[in-house]
Amino acid sequence: MSSTDIAINQTDMHHGHEEHDHHHDLNFFEKYIFSLDHKVIAKQYLFMGIIWAFIGGFLSVLFRLQLGWPEATFTFLEPILGGWVQNGKIDPEFYLAMVTMHGTIMVFFVLTAGLSGTFSNFLIPLQIGARDMASGFMNMLSFWIFFLASIIMFTSLFIETGPAGGGWTIYPPLSALPQAIQGSGTGMTLWLISMALFIISQLLGGVNYITTVINLRTKGMSMTKLPLTIWAFTLTAILGLLSFPVLLSAALLLIFDRSFGTSFFLSDIYIAGQALSNTGGSPILFQHLFWFLGHPEVYIVILPTFGIVSEVIATNSRKPIFGYRAMIGSMLGIAVLSFVVWAHHMFVTGMNPFLGSVFMFLTLIIAVPSAVKVFNWLATLWRGNIRFTSAMMFAIGFVSLFISGGLTGIILGNSALDIQLHDTYFVVAHFHLVMGAAAFFGMFCGIYHWFPKMFGRMMDEKLGFVHFWLTFIAVYLVFMPMHYVGIAGFPRRYYNWTGFETFNMFTDLNTFISISAIIGFTAQFIFLFNFIYSMFKGRRATLNPWHSNTLEWTTPVNPGHGNWPGEIPAVYRWPYDYSKPGAAEDFIPQNVPFSETQSSNLPQERVLE
Amino acid sequence: MVTNIENQNSAGVHPLKFALWLIIISILMMFGAFTSAYIVRREEGNWLEFDLPQMFIINTAVIILSSITMQWAYFAAKKNNLSMVKIMLVLTMVLGIVFLYGQLSAWGDLVQNNVYFGGVDSNPAGSFLYVLTGVHGFHLITGLIFLAILLIASFKYKVHSKKMVRIQLCTTYWHFLGGLWLYLYFFLLVNH
Ligand code: HEM
Ligand SMILES: [Cu+2]
Numbered sequence: 001m002s003s004t005d006i007a008i009n010q011t012d013m014h015h016g017h018e019e020h021d022h023h024h025d026l027n028f029f030e031k032y033i034f035s036l037d038h039k040v041i042a043k044q045y046l047f048m049g050i051i052w053a054f055i056g057g058f059l060s061v062l063f064r065l066q067l068g069w070p071e072a073t074f075t076f077l078e079p080i081l082g083g084w085v086q087n088g089k090i091d092p093e094f095y096l097a098m099v100t101m102h103g104t105i106m107v108f109f110v111l112t113a114g115l116s117g118t119f120s121n122f123l124i125p126l127q128i129g130a131r132d133m134a135s136g137f138m139n140m141l142s143f144w145i146f147f148l149a150s151i152i153m154f155t156s157l158f159i160e161t162g163p164a165g166g167g168w169t170i171y172p173p174l175s176a177l178p179q180a181i182q183g184s185g186t187g188m189t190l191w192l193i194s195m196a197l198f199i200i201s202q203l204l205g206g207v208n209y210i211t212t213v214i215n216l217r218t219k220g221m222s223m224t225k226l227p228l229t230i231w232a233f234t235l236t237a238i239l240g241l242l243s244f245p246v247l248l249s250a251a252l253l254l255i256f257d258r259s260f261g262t263s264f265f266l267s268d269i270y271i272a273g274q275a276l277s278n279t280g281g282s283p284i285l286f287q288h289l290f291w292f293l294g295h296p297e298v299y300i301v302i303l304p305t306f307g308i309v310s311e312v313i314a315t316n317s318r319k320p321i322f323g324y325r326a327m328i329g330s331m332l333g334i335a336v337l338s339f340v341v342w343a344h345h346m347f348v349t350g351m352n353p354f355l356g357s358v359f360m361f362l363t364l365i366i367a368v369p370s371a372v373k374v375f376n377w378l379a380t381l382w383r384g385n386i387r388f389t390s391a392m393m394f395a396i397g398f399v400s401l402f403i404s405g406g407l408t409g410i411i412l413g414n415s416a417l418d419i420q421l422h423d424t425y426f427v428v429a430h431f432h433l434v435m436g437a438a439a440f441f442g443m444f445c446g447i448y449h450w451f452p453k454m455f456g457r458m459m460d461e462k463l464g465f466v467h468f469w470l471t472f473i474a475v476y477l478v479f480m481p482m483h484y485v486g487i488a489g490f491p492r493r494y495y496n497w498t499g500f501e502t503f504n505m506f507t508d509l510n511t512f513i514s515i516s517a518i519i520g521f522t523a524q525f526i527f528l529f530n531f532i533y534s535m536f537k538g539r540r541a542t543l544n545p546w547h548s549n550t551l552e553w554t555t556p557v558n559p560g561h562g563n564w565p566g567e568i569p570a571v572y573r574w575p576y577d578y579s580k581p582g583a584a585e586d587f588i589p590q591n592v593p594f595s596e597t598q599s600s601n602l603p604q605e606r607v608l609e
Numbered sequence: 610m611v612t613n614i615e616n617q618n619s620a621g622v623h624p625l626k627f628a629l630w631l632i633i634i635s636i637l638m639m640f641g642a643f644t645s646a647y648i649v650r651r652e653e654g655n656w657l658e659f660d661l662p663q664m665f666i667i668n669t670a671v672i673i674l675s676s677i678t679m680q681w682a683y684f685a686a687k688k689n690n691l692s693m694v695k696i697m698l699v700l701t702m703v704l705g706i707v708f709l710y711g712q713l714s715a716w717g718d719l720v721q722n723n724v725y726f727g728g729v730d731s732n733p734a735g736s737f738l739y740v741l742t743g744v745h746g747f748h749l750i751t752g753l754i755f756l757a758i759l760l761i762a763s764f765k766y767k768v769h770s771k772k773m774v775r776i777q778l779c780t781t782y783w784h785f786l787g788g789l790w791l792y793l794y795f796f797l798l799v800n801h
Contacts (some may be wrong), residue, residue: 207631215624245635249642253740261727262736264650277729280655285646292642468728 021174021506034144036136037561042122043454046447048150049114050528053440055154056105057521059098066090068514070498070507084162092495096165097183099493101157103168104191107152108198111194111301111439113146116202116240119304119446120233122211122454126552127227129218131562134211138204145201149194164191167493169290172265172283176257179271189258192251199251200246206237206244218551224328225590227550227575228321231328232307235335236300242339243296250289257281284349291342298435299338302402305442306331306373309395309574312449313377315548316392317384318586320576323376330369330376337366347415348422358413363413370406374399385579385586389546390464391449397472398441404476405434408483411517423493426486429479437475444471444527451531452545456558457538463530465522473518481509549575549589572608629778633785636748640789644745644796646669647737651800657732659724661801664715668708669794675704676787683780689770691763698760703784705753712746733800741793752786755779 015228026035035041062081065074084094114460121139125132133139156163165183166175170191178185213234256262257278265286266278306327314321319515321327343351343359377399400455408430412418421427444467451459485506497503544553549569555563569591575587583600594601594608601609650656682697716739719725724735759779762768768776 132630138628155773203635207628207635210631211624211628215622215627241631241635244639245638246642249639249646252744253646256736256740257729261729262731262733264646264733264736280733282650282653283648288649289642289646 027378034140038121038125038133038139039441039454039559039563041139042118044143045114045121045146046454048147049110049118049443050504052105052109052114052150054524054528056102056110057154057524058139059102059105061518061521062090063095063098063102063163064514064517066095066495068511070496070510088516090495093165093182094162095196095495096167096181096493097162097187099166100167100170100183101153104164104195106436107168107297107301108149108195111435111443112202112240112297113198115301115304115439115443116161116233116236117143117146117205118443119308119450120205120227120237122450123229123552124209124212124233125216125311126453126555126559126563127230127550128213128216128221129564129571130212130216131564131568133208134216135208139208142201142204142208145197145204149197149201150176152190152194156187156194156360159186159190161185161187169287169294170254172254172257172286173269176254176266177271177276178258188565191259192255196248196251199248202240202244206240209233209237210241218568218571221590224325224573227307228310228324228327228331229304229307229333229550232303232305232310235331236303239296239300239303239335243293243300246289247293247297250286250293253289254265254286260415285344287349288342291345292339294345295342296338297433299334300568301435301439302442303331303335305398305439305445308336308442308446308449309377309398310380311550312391312395312445313380313399314576314578315449315546316387316389316395317380318321319380319384319580320377320385320578322379322382323372324574324576326372327376330372333369334366337362337369338370341366341597344413344415344418347418352420353415357392360415364410367406367410367413370402372405374406389448390459390461390468391417391445393465393468394441394445397468398438398445400472401433401441401475405430405432405438407433420489421486423491424486425482425490425492428492429482432482433475437479441471444468448554449546451538452541452557453533453552453555453559455538456541457534457536458541458545459534459538460530463526467526467530470523470526471520474516474523478513478520481513490509508520544589547585547587548557549577549587551590553592554589618639623774625774625778626781629781633782636785636789639744640666640793644793647741647796648800649712650733650737655732657724657734658801659709659719659722659734661797662715662718664711664718665794665797668711668715670791671704671708671711672787672790673707675701675708676784678704679780683776686768686773686776687765687770691720691766694763694768694776695760696780698763699757702753702756702760705749705756709746709749709753712742715742738797738801741797745790745793748789749786752783755782 032038032040035044062077065072065077074085074090075088077090078085078088081090081094084091116278121133124130144370153163161182163183164170164175164187165181168189170188173179175184175188178188213226213230253262253264257264257266261278263278263281265283266276266281267283268279269276309325310321341359341363343355344363347356381396408426412421412427413432448459448464451457485503488502488506490503490506498507541557543557546553551569554569558564571590572593573588573590577583579586580588580597580600583597588597588600594605598609616794619753641758682694685691685693685697694782719735719738723728723730724738725731726739756779759768759775
């Protein structure tokens with residue numbers, strides 16, 4: 001696959017160079033649909049991400065209804081869900097399918113494709129000073145393959161046997177045996193096809209991001225002058241490049257088990273009293289392969305937001321980021337470590353306790369670079385001249401959520417504790433705070449901050465505030481109680497728990513969580529309104545509305561194809577010269593040479609004048 | 610399309626060559642996953658022992674030969690010996706197809722020996738062999754498509770000493786596919 005598109009692209013490259021100011025009129029399709037412009041592709045990813053986020057959120061409201069009011073009858077859902085609601089009762093298998101799709105959609109389609117796709121595409125060329133991605137064609141291909149994957153996943157929601165139902169981690173044997181549940185039938189086949197396409201799309205995108213950052217930086221933009229966003233996006237892409245192929249391998253083997261009668265993951269199974277012929281497979285093998293991707297995947301989700309949040313916090317504290325090199329170092333550390341901790345998801349698979357201790361040790365080390373990052377964010381905020389823009393609110397909210405969720409990670413990382421807590425709501429609380437909510441906050445932060453660059457208009461700050469506070473409060477109200485029920489042993493992925501005497505005492509708490517979730521979901525419509533309204537009617541943006549240092553703010557308000565109408569600016573300094581003593585203003589953009597800022601130059605910078 | 614030739618030098622490599630290396634890394638990760646799964650699974654026992662098809666030796670020779678012809682085409686292009694480029698590219702393609710055909714007949718031998726991919730009588734030992742060779746074969750097909758595109762370009766006089774990028778990319782990819790097969794073959798020799 002890959003070889004051909006490179007060949008096609010190469011011709012583009014060749015008549016590319018003589019024409020960077022030349023605009024042959026693009027028709028509607030070339031401009032908005034099959035566009036090669038990284039900014040348009042970024043917006044396409046953003047719109048898809050938002051649509052998927054609302055679908056994923058809606059599913060979670062549906063299953064929270066079931067969990068919050070287990071005895072209620074939901075006849076009012078019949079018009080939407082059709083046969084999945086019988087006499088007002090949600091079908092148990094459909095419940096599992098909804099949980100599965102919620103997880104898949106949120107983790108992969110929103111927080112991987114929607115997040116990286118939007119911000120890596122949008123910011124990499126603009127912040128490193130490039131006219132576009134290394135290969136616009138591959139970039140476009142990446143989006144359209146993602147689109148195809150989306151269509152397939154979306155279709156699976158409407159087929160008769162329902163979408164995949166084995167959890168977002170699709171563990172076999174459940175996911176491998178169509179006779180086990182309906183959700184392992186056609187729905188699972190579509191899931192696998194869609195995810196295979198998704199992986200190819202992410203790889204094409206990732207190859208492009210890395211190549212662009214390494215090869216196309218403008219004059220003077222050394223690796224240590226890069227904004228932290230770019231470091232974060234690059235490391236994310238590297239993680240994806242190394243881990244997604246492994247998931248593809250696992251998915252391929254699962255496809256063979258499902259459709260070609262192989263036994264990679266299946267052995268000695270009795271189903272409905274009948275013995276299957278498969279022998280010799282190992283379901284644990286799948287878990288190893290899955291989590292070898294799965295754990296890096298959680299960092300693929302969170303790393304881009306590390307970058308976004310660092311950038312926004314520095315800009316809006318009007319202070320240099322604290323510990324720039326430590327920020328890069330900790331991201332590198334996290335990226336490396338993320339490949340050697342996967343088995344902390346498998347402490348209860350009967351693994352050798354000694355091996356468990358090794359993975360526990362490695363897992364707990366991740367707390368160190370994570371703590372370095374948190375410390376640096378707090379130190380950047382400390383005594384800053386803070387401007388509470390909507391983006392800044394979400395950035396600070398992000399830090400809060402990352403701390404709360406990270407702490408429970410340290411608890412879960414201890415195998416002795418995890419054996420009690422595994423597969424309870426404690427885990428659900430952990431990863432929703434540290435990954436789900438935190439990454440969403442990072443994404444909101446990025447959208448509020450770069451909206452002016454994307455659409456040339458400002459989002460409404462008041463609505464942004466309301467959106468922030470409602471979301472922030474709702475997130476904590478939803479996930480804090482989950483720790484409590486989780487410690488009590490309340491299991492995840494159970495359709496109905498009223499049959500268990502011990503768990504009945506949590507009925508009120510569950511109702512409370514569900515109400516909070518519904519409020520939180522509703523609050524997102526404020527964002528949606530703000531987003532769409534501001535796109536057309538928002539206040540017009542100025543060139544550099546946040547008085548920021550990075551290169552994207554040196555482009556026109558609405559940058560055209562090629563980003564800078566004239567020459568690409570050269571870079572002389574790092575991106576965090578905020579409130580530099582002696583400077584005329586409280587920010588000095590990266591493209592201002594030291595010769596123009598003699599009053600503020602530090603002794604070692606004098607030689608650069 | 611707008612490109613960045615003006616500042617493409619921040620790393621000193623052509624961006625597409627760099628991208629190709631990244632793609633190669635991701636393909637390697639895929640095979641890394643398969644082969645480590647193979648080892649882990651083999652350790653667990655219940656593993657069918659069988660002889661590797663004899664065809665593999667011949668195929669290995671064929672694919673090494675095709676790497677030589679590919680490199681030859683590359684040198685010829687550098688020296689602007691365009692007819693040699695075409696001959697060598699055609700030869701490489703033919704050898705690639707011969708290799709694929711050889712792999713298919715190796716599968717035939719396996720079936721004759723009662724080593725199956727799936728079904729009641731299959732064992733993961735055999736299934737893994739089919740997966741490794743099959744996925745490698747799939748990538749070889751993508752290499753053949755790339756070769757075909759290059760061949761067409763060479764007939765249009767678009768491959769010569771001043772337009773080397775494409776043939777460089779193709780050469781790298783083709784050598785990689787050969788190297789990948791060597792790795793798989795030795796891996797199987799040691800671990801089957
Ligand atoms: C201090 C750092 C962290 C530690 C020590 C840690 C540890 C753990 C452990 C041991 C589990 C397994 C729990 C179980 O299933 O029994 C887990 C689950 C999980 N963690 Fe973390 N974690 C950390 C940070 C993060 C971060 C930063 C993210 C994402 C951005 C994350 C996302 C997840 C997810 C998604 C799961 C659950 C997957 C599932 O079973 O569906 N964790 N974590
Ligand atoms: Cu993990």
